Each structure stands twice: as structure tokens, then as C-alpha cells.
Amino acid sequence: MTSHQTPPAVRQTSHGRQERAGRKEWTGLAVLLLPLLLVSMDVSVLYFAVPFIARDLEPTSTQQLWIFDIYGFVLAGLLITMGSLGDRIGRRRLLLIGAVAFSVASLGAAYSQTAGQLIAARALQGVAGATLMPSTLALIRNMFHDEKQRRTAIAIWTGGTMSGIALGPVLSGILLNHFWWGSVFLINVPFMAGLLALAPALVPEFRAPQAGRFDLVSSVLSLGAVLPVIYGIKEIAAGRLDLGVAVGAAFIVRQARSPAPMIDLRLFRSRGFTGAVAMNLVAMFAIVGFAIFATQYLQSVLGMSPLTAALWSLVPMAGTIAAAPAAQLLAGRVDRAYIAAGGFGIAGLGFAGLTQLHPHSPIAFLLICAAIYAGGIVGVMTVGNELVMGAVPPERAGAAAAVVETATEFGAALGIAVLGPAWLSWHQRRRRRRRWPRPATPWAAR
Numbered sequence: 198m199t200s201h202q203t204p205p206a207v208r209q210t211s212h213g214r215q216e217r218a219g220r221k222e223w224t225g226l227a228v229l230l231l232p233l234l235l236v237s238m239d240v241s242v243l244y245f246a247v248p249f250i251a252r253d254l255e256p257t258s259t260q261q262l263w264i265f266d267i268y269g270f271v272l273a274g275l276l277i278t279m280g281s282l283g284d285r286i287g288r289r290r291l292l293l294i295g296a297v298a299f300s301v302a303s304l305g306a307a308y309s310q311t312a313g314q315l316i317a318a319r320a321l322q323g324v325a326g327a328t329l330m331p332s333t334l335a336l337i338r339n340m341f342h343d344e345k346q347r348r349t350a351i352a353i354w355t356g357g358t359m360s361g362i363a364l365g366p367v368l369s370g371i372l373l374n375h376f377w378w379g380s381v382f383l384i385n386v387p388f389m390a391g392l393l394a395l396a397p398a399l400v401p402e403f404r405a406p407q408a409g410r411f412d413l414v415s416s417v418l419s420l421g422a423v424l425p426v427i428y429g430i431k432e433i434a435a436g437r438l439d440l441g442v443a444v445g446a447a448f449i450v451r452q453a454r455s456p457a458p459m460i461d462l463r464l465f466r467s468r469g470f471t472g473a474v475a476m477n478l479v480a481m482f483a484i485v486g487f488a489i490f491a492t493q494y495l496q497s498v499l500g501m502s503p504l505t506a507a508l509w510s511l512v513p514m515a516g517t518i519a520a521a522p523a524a525q526l527l528a529g530r531v532d533r534a535y536i537a538a539g540g541f542g543i544a545g546l547g548f549a550g551l552t553q554l555h556p557h558s559p560i561a562f563l564l565i566c567a568a569i570y571a572g573g574i575v576g577v578m579t580v581g582n583e584l585v586m587g588a589v590p591p592e593r594a595g596a597a598a599a600v601v602e603t604a605t606e607f608g609a610a611l612g613i614a615v616l617g618p619a620w621l622s623w624h625q626r627r628r629r630r631r632r633w634p635r636p637a638t639p640w641a642a643r
Contacts, residue, residue: 237361
């Protein structure tokens, strides 16, 4: 049997113990972090680049919104499709195809001459990103068969995802201080080249031996279900969710009747799988909503420049660095449900502290509360991702990873749609009562 058709059974040694990963697998994990970080960063890397893009390309207000949103929309809409495709054609093969496509799209974005070209390049980045995200998590399921090692690897993967989102604005600010706006896209190319050079030697191939034929109709239905809902949530004041819900119902019916479904609906009978997906959704809702609050507070209240605010926002990452290994260590000793509940409880303490924030609070108070809340959330997501990967057989890991990623996209959209306006409304009320000072710098005043 060829290496890419590894049977779904967990590999064991001659003594019946699960085979432990060695140096090659851990080095392969480091290689898989390259696309993970880049795809995560590309969600937030445009925060500082927009004024420069607007000056050079002169987009309309509608085009400017699509430059921001098209990447996330396409990425979310194609995650399930690409996760299922990887199970069928090979997860490493799909990863490498995605790396090439992401590089081409990044070059196209960097050298775009019009707003329309940039929007098209960002859409292609979203397609490529959808091939990369579920492939990395699913390959971890195939590389780490020992449960303890898999927990550690997934904790590292979760930390990498959150680090990428946090590092995006900082990297963008540093590059824009020295180069033109296209550099925020061009930086992707050398990292993807490294992935293409190293992955064939360090990352094993896996293809589900009995995945069945790829269902194009289901792919279209999944796209038609996710895109309207994500768009409707982000534009909740004017958006409509009914189309997405109706198409989603048709997608579920087709999956239930298909002999080779893109998503095995029986997975949702597992409380571990369903609960973990729900936990990730809630956790991402909280983390994105707070990111909006922190960014606005640092800039609009404390008067920091965008780059200074982004650098300060890296400090709470200390909580995530400590939380991920702590969660995976506890998972071997304590029921995961208690760890998840404890993580939400810790996050709640951080949020409770943030309710006491006022204009004259020391910045250390904000950062400590943020580190507490971020640590709790990352602990929850670490346990959630490990639960999902442990609950599915290796041959279905791609589709399962895609479901998790889609849930996080829904959570992020909800965070933007619900908590973003809530912060703005609260901030405006405080302004009217004159309890908040005016911004301290000309940038913040803008």
C-alpha cells in the first residue's frame, strides 16, 4: 500500500503501544506553522495599509470594503469544500497546491494596478487559504498518533493561529514604515517557498482510502450556505440570513442521503465533537470582539498611533503562551469538560476586570486583564481542537478540521457584528456624558 493511503487504524509498535512521533514529525509541525501563521496574518494585515492603498489605487467606498472582506468571505465559504477535497486527493498535495496558489495571489495583490485587480487577488488568496487551514490541522492528526503528543502539537497549532492574528497588524506597520504597501503581501512568498521546499520531505501524505467521489453539488451548496450567513452576520443591520439557512438545510439533507458525504453527520452525535465546535465558536466570538474594543481603546481613548497600539496588544500574548501548554498538560489528568469550563471562567474574570476600565486606568491594568482573558480563551480552544481531532478517525480529519475552522469564522463574524457596534454605542454614550477624554493625538482624532 502506498504511503498516501495509510489505513485509518492508529499505528502501533510491536508491543501494542501507539507509535510516538520523532524529530521528523516535530520538524514537520514547524513547517506546517508557516502557512498557518500567514493565513491568520492575512486576516488582519491590511489594517494599516488601507490609507496607502486608497492613495495609490483610489478605490470607491464599496471597493474598499471588498478589499477588506473578500478574503474572509471566500476563505470561510470554501473551508468545508477544501477539507473534503484534501481527504480525497491527499492533504499534503492540497497543501502544496494551496501554497503555490497563495504565492501567485500574493504577487498579484502586491503589484495590483487597480482596485479591481486587488479585489480579485484577495479572492484568490481566500481560495488558497481555504486549502491551507484545514490541511494543517488534519495532517497533525496523521503525524501524531500518541494522544499526549497530539495534545501538545494541537496546543502549538492553536497558539500559532492566535499569534498570526495578533502579529498581522504589527508586521504590517513595520513593513509600511520601510516599504510600499505591496510589501504586506509580498512577504508571503518566501515563506510559502520554504513550505514547498520542506514539506515533501518532512510532512507525510495522507488520503482517505474510501472517501468516495468528490461531490460538486454539495460543494456549491456549502458555499451557498456559508457565504450569505457570514455576510449577513457582518452586515447584520441590512443583511439577510434566510437564504444561507435555506441553502444550508439543503446541504444537510444531501449529506444525510449521500453514500460519500463531505461531512459525516454522525460526527455531530458525539457530544465531544459538537461541544468542541460550539466552544470554538464562542471563544472566537469573544476574542475578536475584545480585539475591536482594545484597538479602539488604545487609539481613541489613550491616543496611541496604530503601530504603538499594535505593539502593546502583543503583551497579552503572554497569557496565551502559558495557557496552551497548561491546558494540554491538564488534559492528561483532568476531564476536558472541567478544563474548558475553567478556561471560560478565567476568561470571565478577565472580562469582569475590563468592565472596571476607565480613561485614567493604568495601561498595565488593561494588559493584565487582557492576558487573563486571552489565556482562558486559548485554553478553551486548545481543548476544543484536541477533542475534535481525537473524536474523528484519521480519514475524516480533513472534513472535521474544516467544520472547526468554519465555526471559528462564524464566531469571528458574530464578534464583529455584535460586539463592535456595542463598543461604539457605549463609547458614544460616554462621550456625551463627557466621561471620556478627547483623543490625545492628531491620528486618534482622525
